[in-house]
Amino acid sequence: MTLPFLSLLLATVLVVAVLYSSVGHGGASGYIATLALFSVAPAAFKPTALVLNLLVAGVATCVFFRAGHFSWRLLWPFALTSVPCSFVGGYLVLPDHVYKPLVGLVLVASAVRLSCHTQREDTAVKPPPTPVALLVGALLGLLSGLTGVGGGIFLSPLLLLFKWGRVREISAVAAVFILVNSAAGLLGHLSSLQQIPYFVPLLAFAALLGGVIGSYLGSARLPVVGIVKALSMVLMVAGVKMLLV
Incomplete structure (x- = not known):
């Protein structure tokens, strides 16, 4: 990996982290899209x-x-089943002919999800049925571990759609959901004696810096709609690339 290539990759990861964190997401689908577009x-x-x-x-x-x-x-009902399933998904290694289409579909679904992004403050909320939450958590956890996404980008719209929580509450829950699933998936990945790419520490620094900046800017009420529309276009392009190449 040449220095100019790595520098451009670092800058892109920084921008992705800023944009995603400003709208309350970890950005895994954006990082995967970036790696796909850079042909990693x-x-x-x-x-x-x-x-x-x-x-x-x-x-x-x-x-x-x-x-x-x-x-x-x-x-808790979502995390209870998502964490062990994310560990299992992280442990498993899918062949490229299965992994690439799966990731492509996840990226396209993420793009559609972001293109429909709304900010609503629901006043009447109800707790999710526990059996449903357990099932959803298991499915999202497995998907998270298999692909590397945190699952929050799919959990938050479900919580909004069924009015299981208020907007800020959902953002907080999605952040913790992403955190625990990413940790479990990473542990599963390492448990299967797989390695972390050598360039990840550099990208991690860029993502962490971007996350801090994005969280600060997000609190200042950036124009969220324009940001998520641009992100959705990038995800769509990367997803289609994964499905076709």
């Missing part, structure tokens, strides 16, 4: 995304905890 080997996608997601989600978790928005009642 698919084997590096999962460990790289999990490490970067872990750092950025950790920053978001601290911010939301300090702001008092976190709800353990809303998180």
Whole structure:
């Protein structure tokens, strides 16, 4: 990996981290999209995304905890099944002909999810049915471990759609959900004697810096709609590339 190539990759990861953290997400799908667009080997996608997601989600978790928005009642049934399933997904290694289409579909679904992004403050909320939450958590956890995404980008719209929590509460829960699933998936990955790519520490620094900047800018009410529309376009391009190449 040449220095100019690595420098451009670092700058892109920094920008992705800033944009995602400003709208309350860890950014795993954005990091995977970046690696795909830079033609990095698919084997590096999962460990790289999990490490970067872990750092950025950790920053978001601290911010939301300090702001008092976190709800353990809303998180626990999803996390109870997602964490072990994420570990299993991280442990498993899918062949390229399965992994690439799966990641492509996740990126396209993430793009569609972001293109429909809204900011609503629901006043009437209800707790999710525990059996449903356990099932959803298991599915999202397995998907998280297999692909390297944290699962929050899929959990948050479900919580909004079914009015299981308020916007800030959902953002806090999604951040912690991403954090614990990324940690479990990374542990599963390492447990299977797989390695982390040598360039990840540099990307981790860029992502952490971007997460801090994005969290600060997000609190200043940046134009979220324009940001997520641009992100959705990048994800769509990368997803289609993974499906076709």
